[in-house]
Amino acid sequence: MPELPEVEVVRQSLESLVLGRKVESVSVRCASLRYPVPENLRVALVGQTLGKIERRGKYLLFGFNDVLLSWHLGMTGRFHVLSVREAVARHEHVRIDLDEGLSLRYCDARRFGYAGLLDVEGWQSHPWFRNLGMEPLWDGFDGNHLYEQCRHHRSTIKSLLLSGRVVVGVGNIYASEALYHAGIHPARRANRISRRRADDLAISIKKVLREAIMAGGSSVSDFVRVDGRPGYFVRKLAVYGRQGRTCARCGKRIQRKLIAGRASFYCPGCQH
DNA sequence: CTGAAGACCTGCCTGC
């Protein structure tokens, strides 16, 4: 489900709904997510106040007094903020009840999501975060950075973007979209991208991600926001999921092809 | 280093 824009949309919603709330109880209905839910989750969180909610790549970071709770949504993970009286939701695995009668529920049909308790200091050296690339919306991410990184990789640019080693948060949808807007073929070798085209790609990545956040994310099949509404960026997708349709720029048919094992969408007329 | 394939799971869609 979620790439950077969807996770950011969830982060912003949670921030407006549960920031500053205190944990009253925690219950785990199903601990077998991708990795087991930490056994000491309840002990670690009860009584703690949620001081900040941040994001690194596709990870949500819940900052409590003494501990950092990191959460990855996998493919189908969702957070809902309900009342404590509200019944158990479908595929609800973890429930964190807060003061003022609020209840944070984690639901995940495929259970590819995972959570971890990390040190407030030093969490960045955890294996989940150690090798992550730069945040695409930071100022430091630009054509120069992208070019310098791409130079050292012979893999396809699409798989390099997905790897998260150079830039984080770009998943299968937005990699296809950004490459289309930059006019770069997804199977082009990363080290064969010129400095000028790296500029275009960095700009496209920022633009696509920002616009997707503004639209509330992309609901390709089942992404919904914290309040249950869908995201509307699907309407703006130029190539993802549009194989056989015509390219808005040149009229050629959009292709779907597996690149490094992932469905990739591109316009053979516009992307080289 | 690179990529392919398989693993983790469930749901949904297609075609027979």
Added chain:
DNA sequence: TGCAGGCAGGTCTTCA
């Protein structure tokens, strides 16, 4: 209506 097969936004491991 039913059922098998393919597909899905992410990551990690193993193998060539």
